Amino acid sequence: MSNNGATDREFLSENLDASKALLTFDVEFALAPDYQPSQNKFHGDERITYGGIPYIEVPYFQKGLNVKQGLTGLPYILPIPYPKAEIENGRSDFKVFGQRLNEQRYRFVVPTKSMWNSGHTFALLFERRKRHETITFRFDDKTSCATSLNVTTPQYGYALSVSAKFNNDMGCLKVCDGRPGYPGDCAFQPPPTSGG
Amino acid sequence: MLGTALAQAAPSAQPEVPGAKRLGDFLIRPTQNSLYGPGPHYTIMFRSQEYWPFGVNVVKGVRPIKAQHEGQPMLLAITSRADSVGTLLVSVQNGTPLSRLLSPLQDENFPDWGVPQPGREDLLLFAESGLALDTRTGEVLWFDTAVKGSGYRVVGTLMSVSPDNKVAAYLRFKEILVAGREDGLVAAYKLPADANVGELADIFKSAYAQAAQAIKDGVPHVNNHRQARDMQIAWFAQRFHWQAKNDTWELIGRGLGPALPLSER
Numbered sequence: 001m002s003n004n005g006a007t008d009r010e011f012l013s014e015n016l017d018a019s020k021a022l023l024t025f026d027v028e029f030a031l032a033p034d035y036q037p038s039q040n041k042f043h044g045d046e047r048i049t050y051g052g053i054p055y056i057e058v059p060y061f062q063k064g065l066n067v068k069q070g071l072t073g074l075p076y077i078l079p080i081p082y083p084k085a086e087i088e089n090g091r092s093d094f095k096v097f098g099q100r101l102n103e104q105r106y107r108f109v110v111p112t113k114s115m116w117n118s119g120h121t122f123a124l125l126f127e128r129r130k131r132h133e134t135i136t137f138r139f140d141d142k143t144s145c146a147t148s149l150n151v152t153t154p155q156y157g158y159a160l161s162v163s164a165k166f167n168n169d170m171g172c173l174k175v176c177d178g179r180p181g182y183p184g185d186c187a188f189q190p191p192p193t194s195g196g
Numbered sequence: 197m198l199g200t201a202l203a204q205a206a207p208s209a210q211p212e213v214p215g216a217k218r219l220g221d222f223l224i225r226p227t228q229n230s231l232y233g234p235g236p237h238y239t240i241m242f243r244s245q246e247y248w249p250f251g252v253n254v255v256k257g258v259r260p261i262k263a264q265h266e267g268q269p270m271l272l273a274i275t276s277r278a279d280s281v282g283t284l285l286v287s288v289q290n291g292t293p294l295s296r297l298l299s300p301l302q303d304e305n306f307p308d309w310g311v312p313q314p315g316r317e318d319l320l321l322f323a324e325s326g327l328a329l330d331t332r333t334g335e336v337l338w339f340d341t342a343v344k345g346s347g348y349r350v351v352g353t354l355m356s357v358s359p360d361n362k363v364a365a366y367l368r369f370k371e372i373l374v375a376g377r378e379d380g381l382v383a384a385y386k387l388p389a390d391a392n393v394g395e396l397a398d399i400f401k402s403a404y405a406q407a408a409q410a411i412k413d414g415v416p417h418v419n420n421h422r423q424a425r426d427m428q429i430a431w432f433a434q435r436f437h438w439q440a441k442n443d444t445w446e447l448i449g450r451g452l453g454p455a456l457p458l459s460e461r
Contacts, residue, residue: 129378130347131340151289154296157336177250177295187251 013099016109025108030159032103033126054126055097057183060116062090123184136178145172220268242293249295252279263334270334274307299325305417314433339364342380355432358445388451399427
């Protein structure tokens, strides 16, 4: 991306470097999704927004120590400012639009975000004849299991076949229930198997 | 490796909770008292792991349907009031249980288990959400009420699904809409005047009277809207029915006039 500034949160998959990404995600739609690409530029800054293409929404999380200003001096008659340390939780989302390989096949790159951690989930969003559909995935790049799945979307039951390619040739891909209102989050994290 | 072997062996080794029900690899465990209010609540376990549909840890009720997916039963589950999701269809996909929302929760005392379509008891109608569930195949049937050419979708109450599951009839204030899948609305009919001000009004009046009587008799919770909806579906099935025509299905019935032109809507 030419302008990978802090304000950017929308990308095209073809502009991202797949070798630095978390994974490359290929989708084959049984029924072709809507494809009416559009582009808009904000007047205030140089940001570009896209639309009309299937995209993925990837959340990132951050836990950091922030220094804030506190005030003391009993009931602020003589206010004395002092630095106050606070632990803050941050969330940020990237929107990555798919690269159209043909009518039914799209490729997505799930990028990393420097200084931020991935929640290891993302959502695929698309439309077919203006019917919105969202399906959420969870991945894991530490263990090794199935990375190609045939899945059915939760709202309209569209059939997709998806496959993920991880950079270290090791990984896991699963579908999960999406968390309403938070695209890209899973509603439920299964507890790790106790292992007896 | 040892860990996974033990985890797989765990369900048989676990002492069975009294009242726990096993459905395939699912184990439905009842909880008597919880913060979620009185009455039994259930925890869904799948292969010795808890499954919380849409993040909901206890559900108010679970019923299996006839259909199976990946050799596992498909379940209808109702979430409790505190979590307020609604009626869900739980099915196993690639070894993971997943949920689909069939009907958002409206009345916690009268959860929506779906109304069997008269004459087709295997088909459950979720009237308000406009979805139907074929309990033989487990297929969730949706219909698109979008008007062609204009972007907007009409809201109606699902009344009946055609025998081939391709089109469905929706009831509105003054019209009956027949909706298909890909191309949106198929047909629209004017609701016969005697139906609108006569029979439907009688249904609402009698549902209201029954609810009022039930409250006098000391029945704690009555939902006259839900009752009226069930009566409407029965009334619709009595008055209108599907007829095959040029490999699609057409709605016919007493007092139903010619189809209205869709473009004028």
